[in-house]
Amino acid sequence: MLATPGALPPAAQDARWAYETKQDGQRVMVYLPGDGSVRLRARSGEDITGAYPELRPLGAALGRTPAVLDGEVLALDERGRADFQLLQGRMGLAHAPARAARRAAQVPVHLVLFDVPYLQEPLTGLPYTRRRARLTELGLAGPHWSTPGAVTGHGAEALRATREHGLEGLVCKRLDSVYEPGVRSRAWIKIRNMRSEDVVIGGWLPGKGRLTGRPGAVLVGQRAGGRLRYVGGVGTGWSEAERAELAELLRAVAADRCPFDPVPRIADARWVRPRLVGEVSYSIRTRAGMLRQPSWLRLRPDLTPEESAADLPEEFGGTP
Template identity: 35%
Template sequence: MPLEEYKRKRRFAETPEPPGKVEKKSQHRFVVQKHRATRLHYDFRLEMDGVLKSWAVPKGPSLDPADKRLAMQVEDHPVSYFDFEGIIPEGNYGAGTVMVWDTGTWQPLGDEHAMLNKGDLKFHRPGSKGTEWLLIKKQDEYAVPGFNIEQYDTSVLTGRTMREIGGDKASAEWESDRPASRGKAKAPWLADTLAKLDREKRKKASTTKEAAAAGVKKNEKTKAITTAKNSVRNPEATTEKRNSPASSLSSVLEGLQGAVKRPMPTAIHPMLATSVDKPFDSPEWLFEIKWDGYRAVCFLENGKSRLVSRNQNDLTGQFSELQSLPKLIKAQTAVLDGEIVALDEQGRPSFSLMQQRTGIRQGNRHTAARRDVPIMYYVFDLLYLEGYDLRRVSLEQRKEVLAQIATSGDLLRYSDHYPGQGIALFEAAKQKGLEGILAKRRTSCYEERRTREWLKIKITHTIDCVIGGYTDPEGSRQYFGSIVLGLYDKKDHLIHIGQAGTGFNQSRLKEIYQLLKSLETDRNPFYGPVDARNVHWVKPELVAEIKFSEWTHETADGGLKLRAPVFLGLREDKDPKECVFDQ
């Protein structure tokens, strides 16, 4: 049945979407619906054969002939879906806000089924022709170079914005990166952050709306769409075969520049980013959150997943719950790149929780693994899909396809990006205590090495700590190995928070060592356990400024610790008693 897949995916007792039926007549109408679901996209639907033939268009239609729009065929929708506008509730397929963005009628310029079978569907609205998976605007009087789709953000039926249709901030804003609702592992902060950036971007666009929209009528924005190329529709085949997502996907992959048909690779060395000091803005780059976990390439084949680390170690057994990943990817064979992360109570990635989950701690000491720490796989790249190697396809196109095949759930999240505005995303990530952000050139191919096509901008923090001891040097190092650090709690107890062994040059090592030797004592100044070996205690009189990446989580064998501490210098202007946790 043409609507069997549509009905299978929906629980009509919970969603306001219409159950629908196959109509006897088709009126040759079209509708474009703006849909904020897992990520923002547009759904392009043509009324044909008693249903709405449907394609998901990540970037939406354009009036600029220079634009080519990737589209992914999805299941047929009932004709009654034509004027559906509202909210699909959380927990349902396609959850999010839906707007009727544009409507109209179309007339095929010939036999529509024959044209689809040939791969070149042409239809008439004044000056237009059209395709299955590439949407290309014809060069005519309606062409608008530099067309900005974000200038049109109201419904053609009701005049409402997405926010007004959603009825509240949470349902109206972009929430593509919300972690799964797993107990306390919720993260509305990231949705809010990206929503703010989204609003800023729309605000900037609105300032030039009148000039850009001059002479363009809103009801013309879809009538001049063309579709051109490589339809896999076969009118002789069964309905099920004609509507096969795999067939449609194959036609999309064939048309991607750089895609090569070849067997699936058995090993991938992840592409690595180069560190830079400062964030930047550029329309040529995409910016993402840097997830702090275990990098893992996922091989999906025959309904099974295999996870491999950046050092080619098999991680599959350590994260057995991720064996269900094939159910969340709409493909038979695929190679994904992503990060396995553990989330804290606020839904933020925590490397220290990952260490507790795997039982690996700093200094290569092994402790019992905590299987109760929930993890998820943030997927951010697609390297291979259904017989096609995509490593030479541009990053932006790889991510467009990835967004269409990934189904977010408790164990899988599509890691979205924000184009152009690296500084704003960096500041937002800094406020939330994240590790940093990544900048990726939007045209970059996937290179199995460290490259400057991907950049990482890490966020660091500084804190003033009391020096309570030092450790013996190892190897060729002279004077001492690291300084042992502490902070005072509310009971005036000096609590150990870690060691800093980097940030010293040879002369600085000697200088600090002489100060430490003069303060050496037999008395341990710390209260509670000290997680360090071969420690020489000193009187707690020196204050060091320390740079670090994050606080680790409190564990059974110790309190909070600094991650990646680096010595910056001595603070002679600060009293050790001022070095408290709440600085």
């Protein structure tokens, strides 16, 4: 069951909803047949059990009781927050057991569980509150898995708390909602905390297909210690008119040299003089300071590249 992007429910309906932290990890369905084994499947249906050997002991957690659990695999940073960049080094190793074991020792994962569609019998027709109660009663807490709580009501406060703690966002779940496998339902609403910052355009990538002849993405940076450092490529957020306008502006500042230091390895990149400032939204920064899920908001003709608003944050080497 998938959530639909949206906003908080109306205040008058707040008490009809539960609120869970939106995690930045890999969604999994956990199959416990009751024989001590466990199988993990990704949203694609791929069997990814082999990628996470530290989760195998979960197979014996419920004894002979068969169950299907819904959850998210996370890799946590030193502050205990989900870090998708760390997790990427664990994904894709389902068929490389030796490498998966080595990576598990270096970057262990943690599975958070938030639903139980099956427990000896199908529970998909039960309301969220009853499924959640059944899940909590299982007491699934171990060295690499847990069942975080959910808050009923107080949605605005819950969302504010995720922002204050730098978390990805919030998932709102209607208390009477049944579990709809394979459906992106309005009974589950996801809210991603997006941030915005100013960036300097240092290059672009040619578009393909219907975008041939126009930029498919712009390559952006922020100042750090007197140099322009590459922080990501932005390929979404424009209207057709805005993309056409941007193409003209980029042609006017074309350059032969890359303005980023160090030079990023990007095939087919076209470089420009760093004269254009824009504003982008993004979810979080990676540990290296890159923008995750950036989207274009607008040009900032009122700002020059020398404006402090285009500085990389201090923790990534920028100006204090």
